[in-house]
Structures are given as structure tokens and as C-alpha cells.
Amino acid sequence: MANRQTRDRIHEIIFEADTPTGKRFDIGLMILIVFSVIVVMLESSEEWEARYSGLFYVLEWIFTIVFTIEYILRLTVTIRPLKYALSFYGIIDLIAILPSYLSFFLVGTQYFVIIRILRLLRVFRVFKLGQFLTEGDQLRRAMIASRNKITVFLFAVTLLVVLIGSVMYLIEGGQNDGFSSIPRAVYWAIVTLTTVGYGDITPQTDVGQFLSAVVMILGYAIIAVPTGIVSSEMFEQAAMARKTNTQVCRYCAKEGHDDDATYCKYCGGRLNEEH
Numbered sequence: 001m002a003n004r005q006t007r008d009r010i011h012e013i014i015f016e017a018d019t020p021t022g023k024r025f026d027i028g029l030m031i032l033i034v035f036s037v038i039v040v041m042l043e044s045s046e047e048w049e050a051r052y053s054g055l056f057y058v059l060e061w062i063f064t065i066v067f068t069i070e071y072i073l074r075l076t077v078t079i080r081p082l083k084y085a086l087s088f089y090g091i092i093d094l095i096a097i098l099p100s101y102l103s104f105f106l107v108g109t110q111y112f113v114i115i116r117i118l119r120l121l122r123v124f125r126v127f128k129l130g131q132f133l134t135e136g137d138q139l140r141r142a143m144i145a146s147r148n149k150i151t152v153f154l155f156a157v158t159l160l161v162v163l164i165g166s167v168m169y170l171i172e173g174g175q176n177d178g179f180s181s182i183p184r185a186v187y188w189a190i191v192t193l194t195t196v197g198y199g200d201i202t203p204q205t206d207v208g209q210f211l212s213a214v215v216m217i218l219g220y221a222i223i224a225v226p227t228g229i230v231s232s233e234m235f236e237q238a239a240m241a242r243k244t245n246t247q248v249c250r251y252c253a254k255e256g257h258d259d260d261a262t263y264c265k266y267c268g269g270r271l272n273e274e275h
Helices: 002-015 020-043 046-077 081-085 088-102 109-126 130-145 147-172 182-193 206-238
Strands: none
Touching: 002 020, 002 046, 020 046, 046 081, 046 088, 081 088, 130 147, 147 182, 147 206, 182 206
């Protein structure tokens, strides 16, 4: 019983930010993450590496050991460790420590520890920004709900740029080295339609420039379409939103539970009683 209480207490500290202790733990962890990312960035500079290579080496292994202990603790206090290991944060936590160990066998892999910056996504849990948790969940649901519409939209845009590129190749091909092939013309169409406009390929004929102007104007309308699709879905999701917290299920390692929840809405496991 005592062991279970200890495990639940540790679980509450390292997985949740609704308690003072849990908040302090996550803030401290984020500070370490930021410093570890800074060290990796400085280490990539030849000047800094030449002057402080020994210090960087020691600091990197300190960070790696701390993150390794934290990862093991997360696996230990989770009732179903595999669920956590295969979750988004579980995979990120593992990737954050693997490069340092792989550097013993593969040169240069230590720089991949920059992936630790993704762990800063936990900032939304640390400061208990409930409105961001709710709206983040709404955005996720809206993206899932509108995936079919977005897929159709992307398919239509793909056909459009192929058509525009082919027409531009017929207009400019043979007299403009930039449009030497249909793929190059399609590349121009993509850059122009998305309003990026690198300027490395430009039409020279009057007809080509007219078509280019039409594509530019069309690009603004194209940009507005996916925004409207997702916005409409978010409006529908807002009506169904409920306040969530940072409670993490000990069985399936998922979060986003309602404040008054006693059991996990994903697997049915009982949530931490000390929460």
C-alpha cells in the first residue's frame, strides 16, 4: 500500500502541473531543457567548441543522465509503461536522450538532441493555462474533423498547379530558359500560387506575365479556403468544449480529462486519487 502511495505521489509530481510540487518540477525540467538546447547550439560553433569543448561535454552528459533518470521514473510510475513509451511525449522523451548514447557508435548524432526543444510543449501544462489546453484540443478536433475537406482541397490545388504549369510551359517554353520543362513550370506555379514569389523564374512574354498576374491574385483566394474550413470546424467544436486539466492517466498515459472526472475517458482506469 505504501509503495502504491509513493508511486502515485511521484506520478502526480512528474506528470501533472496542478499541484505546487508538480509545477516546480516541470518548471525546473524546462529550465534544464532550455539550457541543454543552448549548449547544443553553442557546441555547433567551431569557435565556442574550441574554447569550451570540455565544459560542453560534461554539461551534455549531466543533462542526458538527468533526462534518462526522469524517463525511467515516468516508465516506472506508469501502470502500463508501454502506453506511455508509445505516446507522443514518450517518444519525444526517448528521442531526447538517445542521440547522446548513439554518439558512442555514430559520429555527429549528438546534435540531434536539439529535438529536446519539442519537450517545451509541456509549457501549456506547467502554467495551467486552461484556456490554451481547451483551445488546443479544439484545434486538434477541428483538424481531424476537416481532414477530408482539406484532402480534397489539396488534391484540387495539385491539379491546378499542374495545369497552370503546363500552360505556362506552352507559353514560355523555348524562349525562356527558366521554363525549360513542365516540372520547372509547375515549381513556378506552386511558388506563385502560394504568394511566396522567389523570383528565380519569371515569365517574359506579355501573355505569360498576364497569366502570372492572374495566378498571383488567385493565390490570395486559395489561401483563404483552408482557413475557412478549419475555422468553421473550430466554431462547431467550441460549443462542445469543456474545461480540462493536466491530469494524466496512470494506465494509458493520456491527458485532457475534465476537471470533475474520476475515471479516464480513454481506457476507463481510475485517475489518481490524490489529484
